[in-house]
Amino acid sequence: MTKRHSAKYKLDRRMGENVWGRAKSPVNQRSYGPGQHGQRRKSKVSDFGLQLRAKQKLKGYYGNLTEKQFSRIYTEAARRKGNTSENLIALLESRLDAIVYRAKFVPTVFAARQFV
Numbered sequence: 001m002t003k004r005h006s007a008k009y010k011l012d013r014r015m016g017e018n019v020w021g022r023a024k025s026p027v028n029q030r031s032y033g034p035g036q037h038g039q040r041r042k043s044k045v046s047d048f049g050l051q052l053r054a055k056q057k058l059k060g061y062y063g064n065l066t067e068k069q070f071s072r073i074y075t076e077a078a079r080r081k082g083n084t085s086e087n088l089i090a091l092l093e094s095r096l097d098a099i100v101y102r103a104k105f106v107p108t109v110f111a112a113r114q115f116v
Contacts, residue, residue: 010034011060015053019061062092063109 012019013034045053059065065073077087092098101112 011056013038015057015060019057058092061109062095063097063113 013030055070059067059070073091074084074088077091078084080087093102097109097112097116100106100115101109106112106115
């Protein structure tokens with residue numbers, strides 16, 4: 001288990017969308033990013049930036065995985081036969097905290113991690 005080091009909703013505002021689908025999310029109130037420079041104009045994001053954002057969003061969506069956990073899951077998905085992206089999602093969904101969350105035993109991904 002890892003400890004959450006950043007604020008939950010900061011990820012929502014950084015990504016510009018409501019990642020966990022909760023009504024309390026500040027994205028519903030403010031459409032700009034967090035922090036001192038959040039309101040300035042956004043520059044064009046590179047291909048690397050788009051891939052990094054997608055990876056960060058995926059890591060955050062499954063309860064703030066560490067980079068080490070995520071890379072191990074990715075190497076396992078790449079090793080298996082078939083489409084790597086589908087294998088990655090299948091491995092992430094087969095985690096115990098994701099199963100507990102999908103079964104609606106708990107209201108949030110973070111509560112599922114505590115529950116496990």
